[in-house]
Amino acid sequence: MITARPIELLAPAKDLHCGMEAVRHGADAVYIGAPRFGARAAAGNSIDDIRALCDYAHLYDVRIYVALNTLLKDDELKDAERMIRQLYDAGADALIIQDMGITQLDIPPIPLHASTQTDNRTPEKVEFLHRAGFTQIVLARELSLDRIGAIAERVPDATLETFIHGALCVSYSGRCYLSAALCGRSANRGECAQYCRLPYTMVDAEGKTIVENKHLLSLKDLNLSDDLEALMRAGISSFKIEGRLKEVSYVKNVTAWYRKKLDGIFAKNPAFYRSSTGHSSFTFEPRPEKSFNRRFTSYFLHGRDADIASFDTPKSIGEPVGVVKELKGNSFTIAGLKPVHNGDGLVFFNAQGELEGFRVNRSETNRLFPQKMPALKPKMPLFRNFDQDFENKLAGLSAERKIGVRMEWRDYPDGFGLTLTDETDARVTVARPFIKERAHKPQDDNIRAQLGKLGNTPFEATDIAVDMAEHYFVPSSILNEMRREAVGKLLSVRRMRYRRRYVKSGVYDNDVKYPLQILHYTENISNRMAENFYKKHGVKTFEPAFETAPRKDVPLMYTKHCLRYNMGWCPVHHQNKSPYKAPFFLVHKDKRLRLEFDCGKCRMLVWNAG
16 A cells, blocks of 8 residues: 655755755755765865755755765764754754764754665665664665565655666665775765776686776666656655766756656655645756766666666767768768757767767758867767757756745725735735725736736745725735735745754664674774664674775675676576686776676675786
8 A cells, every 4th residue: 555655856966056956946855965074075065055055945845965974084073073063053954874973973863864875775774774763764776676665665664765867886885995995085985986987808717808998887877767656656755866966957957857757746646745845847848868878777676687887988978869971071961860059069989989079060950060070980870968959948047946825915994914825824914004095996907916926036826816895096015015025924934834853862872783793894884983883783793994994805896787697698597608717807907806796696796806
């Protein structure tokens, strides 16, 4: 049976401007980086900017979650504690964390969300986190619908969140040490060097080349826009868009796309409804393929899929626009699927299989004049990864978000009154004494016209009722003054009525046991407070985090992406045997990685081979 519940669209923001646009384009919640200790070190924001974002977002009942999801060192704990208090005072609604040491600090009653970096793949782990006090849990991206359903059935009261769009980490989140081992930049400290996006040559134990110079660890981008209702039915309540380093046009377009998708589902199924207020209208038609993408995949949502990788390039491919038809001097014609405009960015795969791009200087119907003629050939497919016309539409005011209000104008014995009631039933009334005079003609149309001028306020009139015993003359100046006063009062009431969530004191000190008693380096325990957390929950033995005690005898990556499966040699899914001798290696310049295949757990392990 489906549980009726609010559904949250959670959008990313790299800064204040981006966050405000996410709200304007339909987000129910926004996540943004803290000044320090976020998993995207380049996406930190000041306390003042976070306060400003909270003030703006809370008008629409939109929540602001602050990402503080890196591992902390002992000497950083006090700074983190102090910053959390500042974030709480600024109005932040929750913290997204990875380090369990934060739960042991002296922090205000702010809700904590378990980041996907805490490796939330099993019902047992999710149940533990829920009972330990986490109010929202971000599930691992690799889960299938069935696995999500099993978790929701085991923990029906937990608020479950999942990624629905954007870049995919090839490793289980929080379980990748490749960057830390190869160059000292830890992904768990927000400094990932993205070795997964590099080109590799795959060789066997005898040095024979299997695949040459391909991006063998690079995945396509996630797009689950066709699976939203199935995810809701499986138990998901929060839908997360990846992209805290993405530009504002990406956030506008993708947020609007999912807003419209979700609203369409709500219209058909009243068991689900949005978790914030206000309605967004757009000046453009959102299309996810027009923003940064490496082509799309549903990943493992429907089981193992061979088509999840982006071997040819880690760069944005965009959308197909046609094929090269005829070359002529400094121009060429295109047999097109879509019109191409001046300033568009087109890309193609050259003779070496590498992605190459150029800018269209001039477009004349189907004849294109590049700034510099690239090495094209007839019948070569072309893709557009920058649509100048679309970007122009996004550059200005591309959306408005309005809260519906009913307006009631009536007369009293000594004057007039105006009542505003918004879509959450927040209500204010202003009254003015006024010596009434009968009008020569009805005033209703002018009253409605003046009251409806809500302009750049967050409100729009859904109904304006006029109830007067006689046709009294009402000056436009009185109407405008009373409208402005009522709007100001309603804004104040909405701010006062905003329901901030809190957690009870001591909620993290219960007796629930951690699913394991012996923890390895993959649990990422990097400070004494994290040790205390696990000890309180029954853990007997634990290893320190890789970042605090680097090792050479452990896997650097755990991934469900499997190159043996991609080659057609999986002993579980295929009948073909590999013609090459194991073990296999990935080589990039002086970097050499060894692959190991754990078929029992259906995963691939990546080791440093020196």
